[in-house]
Amino acid sequence: MKTLLLNKEDVGRLICMKEVIETVEEAYKAFNSGQVNQPPYTCIHLPPSGEIDFKISHSAANEIISMKASSGGFPNNPIDHGVPSGMGTVLLFDARSCALICVMDGSLLTGLRTGAAGAVSVKALARKNVKTVTSIGTGKQARMQIRAIHHVMKIEEIHAWDHHPENLARYKADIEGEFGIPVVMARSMQAAVEQAHILITTTRGKGALVEAAWIQPGTHIVAMGTDTYGKQEFEPEIFRGAKIVNDSIAQCIEKGETWHPLNRNIIRREDIHAELGEILLGKKPGRETDHEITIFDSTGMAIQDNTTAAKIYRNAIASQTGTTFEFIS
Amino acid sequence: MKTLLLNKEDVGRLICMKEVIETVEEAYKAFNSGQVNQPPYTCIHLPPSGEIDFKISHSAANEIISMKASSGGFPNNPIDHGVPSGMGTVLLFDARSCALICVMDGSLLTGLRTGAAGAVSVKALARKNVKTVTSIGTGKQARMQIRAIHHVMKIEEIHAWDHHPENLARYKADIEGEFGIPVVMARSMQAAVEQAHILITTTRGKGALVEAAWIQPGTHIVAMGTDTYGKQEFEPEIFRGAKIVNDSIAQCIEKGETWHPLNRNIIRREDIHAELGEILLGKKPGRETDHEITIFDSTGMAIQDNTTAAKIYRNAIASQTGTTFEFIS
Numbered sequence: 303m304k305t306l307l308l309n310k311e312d313v314g315r316l317i318c319m320k321e322v323i324e325t326v327e328e329a330y331k332a333f334n335s336g337q338v339n340q341p342p343y344t345c346i347h348l349p350p351s352g353e354i355d356f357k358i359s360h361s362a363a364n365e366i367i368s369m370k371a372s373s374g375g376f377p378n379n380p381i382d383h384g385v386p387s388g389m390g391t392v393l394l395f396d397a398r399s400c401a402l403i404c405v406m407d408g409s410l411l412t413g414l415r416t417g418a419a420g421a422v423s424v425k426a427l428a429r430k431n432v433k434t435v436t437s438i439g440t441g442k443q444a445r446m447q448i449r450a451i452h453h454v455m456k457i458e459e460i461h462a463w464d465h466h467p468e469n470l471a472r473y474k475a476d477i478e479g480e481f482g483i484p485v486v487m488a489r490s491m492q493a494a495v496e497q498a499h500i501l502i503t504t505t506r507g508k509g510a511l512v513e514a515a516w517i518q519p520g521t522h523i524v525a526m527g528t529d530t531y532g533k534q535e536f537e538p539e540i541f542r543g544a545k546i547v548n549d550s551i552a553q554c555i556e557k558g559e560t561w562h563p564l565n566r567n568i569i570r571r572e573d574i575h576a577e578l579g580e581i582l583l584g585k586k587p588g589r590e591t592d593h594e595i596t597i598f599d600s601t602g603m604a605i606q607d608n609t610t611a612a613k614i615y616r617n618a619i620a621s622q623t624g625t626t627f628e629f630i631s
Numbered sequence: 632m633k634t635l636l637l638n639k640e641d642v643g644r645l646i647c648m649k650e651v652i653e654t655v656e657e658a659y660k661a662f663n664s665g666q667v668n669q670p671p672y673t674c675i676h677l678p679p680s681g682e683i684d685f686k687i688s689h690s691a692a693n694e695i696i697s698m699k700a701s702s703g704g705f706p707n708n709p710i711d712h713g714v715p716s717g718m719g720t721v722l723l724f725d726a727r728s729c730a731l732i733c734v735m736d737g738s739l740l741t742g743l744r745t746g747a748a749g750a751v752s753v754k755a756l757a758r759k760n761v762k763t764v765t766s767i768g769t770g771k772q773a774r775m776q777i778r779a780i781h782h783v784m785k786i787e788e789i790h791a792w793d794h795h796p797e798n799l800a801r802y803k804a805d806i807e808g809e810f811g812i813p814v815v816m817a818r819s820m821q822a823a824v825e826q827a828h829i830l831i832t833t834t835r836g837k838g839a840l841v842e843a844a845w846i847q848p849g850t851h852i853v854a855m856g857t858d859t860y861g862k863q864e865f866e867p868e869i870f871r872g873a874k875i876v877n878d879s880i881a882q883c884i885e886k887g888e889t890w891h892p893l894n895r896n897i898i899r900r901e902d903i904h905a906e907l908g909e910i911l912l913g914k915k916p917g918r919e920t921d922h923e924i925t926i927f928d929s930t931g932m933a934i935q936d937n938t939t940a941a942k943i944y945r946n947a948i949a950s951q952t953g954t955t956f957e958f959i960s
Binding site for chain 2: 303307309310311339341342344345346348352354356358360367369371373376379382383384385386388389391393395396397398399400401402405406407409625627628629630631
């Protein structure tokens with residue numbers, strides 16, 4: 303029995319952002335069609351700041367079981383061990399036999415599928431013909447969001463803000479160089495948010511909050527930074543009266559941005575409009591007016607890893623990329 | 632960064648039962664020294680009869696994180712897919728960096744470490760100089776128990792029973808051929824149990840129960856078959872007054888044989904004498920008289936996979952066995 307091995311370079315060559323956006327849509331649709339089994343994930347904390355998470359899912363749609371181990375929070379890794387501060391590994395099993403069909407590096411996967419999630423929400427929930435994107439946060443995922451959203455709309459201007467001016471300047475240089483989209487370095491978070499047609503937050507969820515008074519009517523919010531209890535990016539008042547969409551309601555009310563307004567009784571659970579897959583499947587409406595504020599709160603789901611890694615695997619088979627190894631002969 | 636790949640043949644050559652018994656002792660001791668993080672495992676059911684389990688553990692003693700995926704219940708695999716009905720894969724991570732150091736076939740691991748668990752319990756709990764072992768069940772794990780216990784005592788005679796006479800005859804031929812130990816094919820389960828100094832049960836936990844009246848004073852019971860809610864091998868009355876030892880009390884009271892007498896109020900939780908690691912560490916006594924009945928109820932722990940796979944890995948490095956692959960260059 304041959305198992306395909308794919309290294310980081312292989313993975314990077316085997317899929318493009320357009321395909322990731324498609325596989326994340328496929329994931330959300332499968333999730334809201336009752337075709338996904340996605341148990342709570344397992345986290346091992348490794349003090350002082352490290353952790354490794356194991357996220358498992360089964361899709362009856364593609365008959366693949368995926369297990370992604372992803373680590374982070376080891377800043378001394380490059381110097382002490384000669385490896386990155388965070389890494390990932392993905393196993394894929396054929397659900398019909400449980401044969402191990404692929405072991406691939408998973409370093410790129412989380413970034414790609416998280417970026418794509420923002421783009422899928424923009425397609426479903428943002429006003430048509432909007433032009434400006436505001437990015438609160440300027441790290442890797444902030445860039446990935448632009449890379450993905452750039453595929454689904456024409457971005458004419460980006461307003462960006464970061465607590466650290468040097469990070470902001472680097473972001474501006476990189477984004478303008480890669481995409482040719484002008485980046486305005488905002489003088490304050492408020493100034494950036496007030497310009498937003500689409501507002502993306504990708505911070506560590508430990509800094510100043512975006513305030514409700516700054517949000518313009520019609521804004522679509524992509525709230526990506528809060529994926530664990532204890533993180534927060536928004537004044538909870540923002541959720542009052544907004545159209546709230548989650549990737550997984552069960553996850554978001556427990557550890558997403560949506561937890562905060564629920565905890566403060568600003569909204570009730572029934573005020574959550576939908577899971578994104580329900581909108582993609584036409585079970586619930588997306589945006590209905592130009593004035594409403596839409597919020598997509600995402601905590602990330604194992605099924606996104608599943609469908610994206612499965613596509614990488616299929617592309618590898620089709621292009622005869624990778625190495626094989628027989629764990630059982 | 633190089634990751635070591637070990638196939639099934641490599642694994643089989645890289646460790647002997649004596650070493651597995653040592654690594655399982657190491658596992659139990661680490662578990663009862665507060666050095667183990669072993670979250671609840673994740674199970675994906677694949678109807679009609681298949682499943683795949685993911686068992687994760689971290690040992691602060693060896694600084695290894697292990698993840699074992701093991702599948703079973705696919706009887707048509709050999710014909711339909713050309714692969715075994717159950718398979719396994721183990722990942723090992725260096726806990727200091729979370730680098731993936733090894734991917735090994737895990738097909739042999741569960742059988743080996745489960746067999747070794749029985750032998751460790753015999754060392755700690757059986758009377759010295761006992762001679763006869765009774766085996767209820769004659770499958771793969773029944774043989775593995777003999778293979779392991781054979782390392783820690785001189786077995787002079789085995790009394791075996793199986794519902795299917797042909798399985799029993801095959802077991803007798805195989806055991807006598809491999810170990811030269813005479814096997815008596817019992818005419819009934821009762822006849823086999825009445826001969827036991829050590830009683831091993833390794834059935835699927837769905838058949839007739841061992842009855843309390845059949846157990847002789849001084850017997851050590853190795854109760855391996857019940858590892859999931861819904862399985863049972865013993866009349867619960869057997870637990871009354873016996874010295875009850877679990878691998879993990881948390882697991883055994885939820886899904887081990889120990890659940891049954893608790894559920895029937897035949898014992899209380901305080902009547903569970905110890906976890907096996909507490910006895911190995913000298914924190915609690917093992918057997919204290921020749922007359923008491925000792926019961927070792929085991930549901931299997933991820934830390935056994937961890938210490939055993941870590942030993943296989945160290946042996947591979949020492950003997951330069953296996954293949955390397957760079958998932959990240």
